[in-house]
Amino acid sequence: MLVKRNASLLPYNTFGIEASASYLVEVHTEKDLIAVLSDSFYGQLPVLLIGGGSNILFTKNFDGLIIVMCMLGQKIEHIANDQVLVTAGAGEPWPELVDWCVENNWGGLENLSLIPGKAGAGPIQNIGAYGSELKDVFSHLYALDLSTLEIKKFDKDECRFGYRDSIFKNELKQKFAILSVSFILNTKPTLNLSYSGLKDEVLSVTNSPSIQDVAEVVKKIRRRKLPDPLETGNAGSFFKNPVVGIEQLQHIKMQYQDIVWYPIDESYCKLSAAWMIESCGLKGYQHGHAGVHRNQPLVLVNHGNASGAEILELSGIVKRHVYHKFHVLLEEEINIY
Numbered sequence: 001m002l003v004k005r006n007a008s009l010l011p012y013n014t015f016g017i018e019a020s021a022s023y024l025v026e027v028h029t030e031k032d033l034i035a036v037l038s039d040s041f042y043g044q045l046p047v048l049l050i051g052g053g054s055n056i057l058f059t060k061n062f063d064g065l066i067i068v069m070c071m072l073g074q075k076i077e078h079i080a081n082d083q084v085l086v087t088a089g090a091g092e093p094w095p096e097l098v099d100w101c102v103e104n105n106w107g108g109l110e111n112l113s114l115i116p117g118k119a120g121a122g123p124i125q126n127i128g129a130y131g132s133e134l135k136d137v138f139s140h141l142y143a144l145d146l147s148t149l150e151i152k153k154f155d156k157d158e159c160r161f162g163y164r165d166s167i168f169k170n171e172l173k174q175k176f177a178i179l180s181v182s183f184i185l186n187t188k189p190t191l192n193l194s195y196s197g198l199k200d201e202v203l204s205v206t207n208s209p210s211i212q213d214v215a216e217v218v219k220k221i222r223r224r225k226l227p228d229p230l231e232t233g234n235a236g237s238f239f240k241n242p243v244v245g246i247e248q249l250q251h252i253k254m255q256y257q258d259i260v261w262y263p264i265d266e267s268y269c270k271l272s273a274a275w276m277i278e279s280c281g282l283k284g285y286q287h288g289h290a291g292v293h294r295n296q297p298l299v300l301v302n303h304g305n306a307s308g309a310e311i312l313e314l315s316g317i318v319k320r321h322v323y324h325k326f327h328v329l330l331e332e333e334i335n336i337y
């Protein structure tokens with residue numbers, strides 16, 4: 001196990017931000033993780049766990065130890081007639097894990113195709129896309145308590161999943177290292193085509209779609225709409241879609257009738273943050289080397305050489321404009337360090 005000193009974080013974040021960590025180590029086994037955390041020097045440093053760095057903004061150098069979770073491993077068990085339990089090591093690349101399940105006709109993850117990052121980070125924000133969320137097929141996870149070095153099993157309720165949220169983004173933030181994640185998938189899958197536009201595009205390919213067709217269409221839409229971090233640095237959606245009460249929606253609608261929103265239940269709805277940012281005239285807006293993406297305003301981008309501080313300043317500008325116009329405070333989805 002090689003602990004690097006003054007390590008550049010450029011290869012470890014999809015925003016393409018240049019920052020450094022005092023120490024950085026890639027851990028490939030549980031034993032290595034426990035060894036580094038038990039070390040009388042490294043174990044005393046502030047620790048930051050990362051996977052693929054696709055949901056992170058580094059705004060300064062990290063004075064401590066960054067642990068890159070690289071544990072591999074995929075396992076499948078038949079648990080019932082139509083069900084399999086799929087378990088992935090924290091370091092498994094998420095897109096490949098989904099492809100493996102789709103190829104084997106284990107249904108449930110296909111709408112989450114091509115989300116960047118590692119499996120271990122999936123539960124942190126209960127990753128979601130195209131009408132599905134990780135929690136829909138989640139069974140349990142194992143995680144290492146960073147203070148006691150004991151391994152604990154978390155079932156679904158204990159993870160307290162919400163919209164782009166979990167206990168690991170709140171009370172247990174940076175307190176547990178997720179080691180593996182298990183999902184219950186279906187060998188006789190039911191398709192989820194509820195997301196607007198998905199059904200039409202899938203049915204334009206075939207009249208009797210399979211999960212393979214759904215995965216292909218989701219990938220096609222994503223490639224068409226979202227900036228590729230290899231070409232333009234970004235971390236996906238920078239902000240969450242704000243959840244507000246129906247009364248607040250009615251109040252906003254008195255002034256802005258065409259605001260885009262989605263119902264959650266009788267009392268709450270989700271406003272389109274992208275629509276609000278665009279309506280503030282900020283689509284494609286640039287602040288130094290940082291910018292609001294020209295097609296998807298929820299995504300902030302690094303046009304090259306942007307610093308993390310510059311991206312953070314841009315996010316402040318966006319939040320101010322949206323608040324002044326709609327009295328809605330946008331909340332960051334990504335993790336800022």
Ligand code: FAD
Nearest residue numbers: 051052053054055117118120121127128129178235236335
């Ligand atoms: P990182 O960015 O490395 O880490 C994210 C957070 O989790 C950090 O706080 C980190 O400390 C913590 N963490 C990471 N691994 C562990 C672990 N093993 N144990 C404990 N803590 C850990 N997200 C969606 O939900 N839906 C999308 O459709 C989506 N699309 C995206 C598209 C693009 C182009 C990009 C760049 C990002 C997108 N994202 C999306 C965001 C991102 O891909 C996901 O949040 C992903 O799960 C992050 O994985 P990661 O391994 O890169 O995590």
Ligand code: NAP
Nearest residue numbers: 128129130131194195196225226235236237241262272296
């Ligand atoms: P899109 O389809 O143009 O939709 C824009 C936003 O509107 C999304 O954030 C989505 O909310 C919401 N939305 C659209 N149709 C909806 C419906 N029928 N019901 C409820 N909400 C609806 O956006 P896109 O950028 O191309 O993204 C497509 C999907 O991939 C979305 O699910 C999005 O969340 C996901 N995605 C996520 C990230 C990320 O970093 N988190 C990045 C890219 C894409 P939701 O976000 O709640 O789905």
